[in-house]
Amino acid sequence: MFKILKRSKKSRARAGVIETLHGPIHTPAFFPVGTKATVKGITPAQLNEIGVEAVLSNTYHLFLRPGDQVIKKFGGLHKFMNWPKPIITDSGGFQVFSLGLGLEHGASKIVGPDLEARKKRNAGVEKFTRIAEEGVYFRSFLDGSRHFIGPEESIRIQENLGADIIFAFDECTSPFSDHEYTEEAMERTHRWAKRSLNAHKRKDQMLFGIVQGGEFKDLRLKSSEFIGKLDFDGFGIGGAFGKFKKGKKNELDWAIEGLPENKPKHLLGIGSVEDIFEAVKRGIDTFDCVTPTRLGRNGTALTKKGNINLRSAKLVLDKKPIENGCGCYTCSNFTRGYIRHLFQSGEMLAGILTSIHNIYFMEHLMRGIRKDILNGKL
Amino acid sequence: MFKILKRSKKSRARAGVIETLHGPIHTPAFFPVGTKATVKGITPAQLNEIGVEAVLSNTYHLFLRPGDQVIKKFGGLHKFMNWPKPIITDSGGFQVFSLGLGLEHGASKIVGPDLEARKKRNAGVEKFTRIAEEGVYFRSFLDGSRHFIGPEESIRIQENLGADIIFAFDECTSPFSDHEYTEEAMERTHRWAKRSLNAHKRKDQMLFGIVQGGEFKDLRLKSSEFIGKLDFDGFGIGGAFGKFKKGKKNELDWAIEGLPENKPKHLLGIGSVEDIFEAVKRGIDTFDCVTPTRLGRNGTALTKKGNINLRSAKLVLDKKPIENGCGCYTCSNFTRGYIRHLFQSGEMLAGILTSIHNIYFMEHLMRGIRKDILNGKL
Numbered sequence: 001m002f003k004i005l006k007r008s009k010k011s012r013a014r015a016g017v018i019e020t021l022h023g024p025i026h027t028p029a030f031f032p033v034g035t036k037a038t039v040k041g042i043t044p045a046q047l048n049e050i051g052v053e054a055v056l057s058n059t060y061h062l063f064l065r066p067g068d069q070v071i072k073k074f075g076g077l078h079k080f081m082n083w084p085k086p087i088i089t090d091s092g093g094f095q096v097f098s099l100g101l102g103l104e105h106g107a108s109k110i111v112g113p114d115l116e117a118r119k120k121r122n123a124g125v126e127k128f129t130r131i132a133e134e135g136v137y138f139r140s141f142l143d144g145s146r147h148f149i150g151p152e153e154s155i156r157i158q159e160n161l162g163a164d165i166i167f168a169f170d171e172c173t174s175p176f177s178d179h180e181y182t183e184e185a186m187e188r189t190h191r192w193a194k195r196s197l198n199a200h201k202r203k204d205q206m207l208f209g210i211v212q213g214g215e216f217k218d219l220r221l222k223s224s225e226f227i228g229k230l231d232f233d234g235f236g237i238g239g240a241f242g243k244f245k246k247g248k249k250n251e252l253d254w255a256i257e258g259l260p261e262n263k264p265k266h267l268l269g270i271g272s273v274e275d276i277f278e279a280v281k282r283g284i285d286t287f288d289c290v291t292p293t294r295l296g297r298n299g300t301a302l303t304k305k306g307n308i309n310l311r312s313a314k315l316v317l318d319k320k321p322i323e324n325g326c327g328c329y330t331c332s333n334f335t336r337g338y339i340r341h342l343f344q345s346g347e348m349l350a351g352i353l354t355s356i357h358n359i360y361f362m363e364h365l366m367r368g369i370r371k372d373i374l375n376g377k378l
Numbered sequence: 379m380f381k382i383l384k385r386s387k388k389s390r391a392r393a394g395v396i397e398t399l400h401g402p403i404h405t406p407a408f409f410p411v412g413t414k415a416t417v418k419g420i421t422p423a424q425l426n427e428i429g430v431e432a433v434l435s436n437t438y439h440l441f442l443r444p445g446d447q448v449i450k451k452f453g454g455l456h457k458f459m460n461w462p463k464p465i466i467t468d469s470g471g472f473q474v475f476s477l478g479l480g481l482e483h484g485a486s487k488i489v490g491p492d493l494e495a496r497k498k499r500n501a502g503v504e505k506f507t508r509i510a511e512e513g514v515y516f517r518s519f520l521d522g523s524r525h526f527i528g529p530e531e532s533i534r535i536q537e538n539l540g541a542d543i544i545f546a547f548d549e550c551t552s553p554f555s556d557h558e559y560t561e562e563a564m565e566r567t568h569r570w571a572k573r574s575l576n577a578h579k580r581k582d583q584m585l586f587g588i589v590q591g592g593e594f595k596d597l598r599l600k601s602s603e604f605i606g607k608l609d610f611d612g613f614g615i616g617g618a619f620g621k622f623k624k625g626k627k628n629e630l631d632w633a634i635e636g637l638p639e640n641k642p643k644h645l646l647g648i649g650s651v652e653d654i655f656e657a658v659k660r661g662i663d664t665f666d667c668v669t670p671t672r673l674g675r676n677g678t679a680l681t682k683k684g685n686i687n688l689r690s691a692k693l694v695l696d697k698k699p700i701e702n703g704c705g706c707y708t709c710s711n712f713t714r715g716y717i718r719h720l721f722q723s724g725e726m727l728a729g730i731l732t733s734i735h736n737i738y739f740m741e742h743l744m745r746g747i748r749k750d751i752l753n754g755k756l
Contacts, residue, residue, distance in 0.1 A: 066715075317448065
């Protein structure tokens with residue numbers, strides 16, 4: 001159940017709430033990613049203290065290890081990872097891209113200027129996947145073993161995992177795929193969307209369809225219209241985007257164009273502060289991204305004034321918290337100088353404390369955006 | 379201030395309390411080790427929730443990084459690491475052993491049957507240290523830079539760190555050192571003990587002297603008598619020991635023999651469950667050891683029935699907590715099967731959850747021993 005509580009008058013932004021069996025998700029919301037049934041380095045108690053309402057886990061990884069059947073025997077993902085609040089699982093389709101063609105192309109999800117260089121650097125990476133009408137044949141990134149996932153398998157796996165929101169199986173194309181291939185993949189994704197809907201039996205889960213179409217306006221519009229007419233509980237926008245340019249419509253606008261206004265919309269795997277602001281204005285309700293924890297483990301803290309490199313020698317004697325006025329556990333108790341020492345010393349606590357701060361930062365960024373929408377300021 | 383509340387009638391065990399400016403330490407007590415100003419993987423909030431009263435940090439490591447002067451500028455170690463309860467620092471002497479001669483000899487602190495093999499394996503490890511009358515010249519294990527620490531330097535560093543209990547500078551000999559060398563080192567440690575006492579100015583810190591003498595009865599008795607007569611606030615027993623044999627006196631008994639009964643006694647760096655029981659009966663009040671966190675990170679959990687290997691394939695579907703009836707955060711919320719999955723997946727949370735359990739186990743082991751002493755059962 002999705003309820004829109006307030007719509008912005010200046011943009012397509014809105015504030016709402018997604019009601020699930022495991023509690024509400026107040027939108028706009030950011031979901032920390034717990035790829036392998038754990039948000040890296042953070043306990044559920046710490047996530048809860050931060051105020052996180054929902055996390056996203058990866059179907060592909062959990063299918064391979066420990067296996068969805070194992071998790072089912074533990075009573076589902078909520079019990080397995082001790083997270084009683086809402087969980088979202090993706091369809092596994094993105095990993096077909098990121099561990100297959102995407103790896104080959106050296107591509108990420110938002111196209112930057114250095115992609116041609118990366119493409120060259122990654123030439124020769126082995127192709128792990130074969131895409132057919134029935135689904136995807138691939139080798140495990142863990143041990144090279146052979147596997148198959150089609151729409152029916154993806155839904156069955158996600159039903160075993162038991163998340164509150166699950167996604168239809170899709171093919172996520174590379175930003176380097178041409179119009180012809182992107183269209184072919186999109187049409188296949190549309191057929192898979194219908195098969196996913198037919199396969200889905202657990203009515204306690206919300207099933208979201210995914211819009212693809214790459215960077216091509218005509219394809220994004222077509223995909224949006226097709227997927228938007230199917231009986232999904234919400235929608236995900238997948239694949240690559242060009243950089244957002246102020247006041248200029250882009251792939252995201254076209255991808256939303258045909259979707260029903262009153263259903264929740266998730267932007268898959270995108271979570272930079274800048275992109276979130278632009279996407280919320282275009283009508284996106286929820287986000288997920290590994291960035292806050294990945295940056296945190298690597299020594300980068302998110303702040304309102306931009307990123308801080310916590311490994312910097314300048315911070316040796318810095319007695320300030322990562323961010324003045326931040327209410328997180330890290331900023332309430334530790335200095336930049338101490339955290340720098342922890343990074344210098346290779347201590348686990350370095351990544352833990354910085355990840356806590358970064359997740360708190362994202363959670364409160366979203367709360368601020370939500371508040372602004374509710375107050376009519378955004 | 380040390381107060382003995384109850385003495386056992388069957389052994390030299392006693393229950394007491396060490397009062398420090400940062401709060402009480404109820405003894406017998408186990409101190410988790412925070413070598414580099416952090417107990418690996420655990421936040422101070424988690425340590426506090428476990429009920430830990432005090433932690434031990436390493437002077438040698440903090441002297442090299444970030445430097446005692448840096449920590450002094452943060453207001454001392456308590457503020458730097460955000461641990462407002464008691465802190466103990468060792469003298470740095472043990473690292474002279476473990477990163478110098480001990481490394482060369484492949485020796486650990488309790489002599490096991492495989493030491494000859496280890497000695498051979500480690501032959502050729504470079505000697506990092508040179509011990510002279512004035513103190514120890516050594517190279518940093520971080521960057522090879524040259525340093526010197528003598529008794530006056532050790533005390534000055536420990537005053538800058540500002541722990542509640544600090545130790546006199548000592549030379550910890552290898553179990554392979556012969557009687558002649560062990561005696562020479564012990565005599566030097568005695569002279570350093572006096573110099574440490576003279577150098578110590580901060581009267582808000584308790585200064586403990588260290589008994590050495592290796593595995594030799596005559597030297598242990600001699601060291602105990604000499605150090606026991608000096609005006610220390612408590613005592614540490616350093617160096618190697620043979621295995622405890624029931625009902626048989628060993629180096630530990632001789633090392634305690636000459637020490638004043640009414641002062642606290644710390645057994646440096648020893649923390650196996652078996653050894654703790656034996657040492658408490660012989661009159662030891664406090665312990666420190668990296669074992670609970672090191673084992674925890676490597677996948678071994680401590681339980682009343684012995685160690686559990688959490689990586690074992692047998693645990694895939696195990697829905698039990700690490701230990702039935704354990705009240706720690708980990709056992710209250712997570713299954714062995716989940717923690718096994720985390721170890722298999724190389725996730726940080728694996729080591730975090732197991733370390734929390736292991737520290738809780740040690741803390742409650744000590745509380746049990748204390749209770750038994752207070753009730754006259756031990």
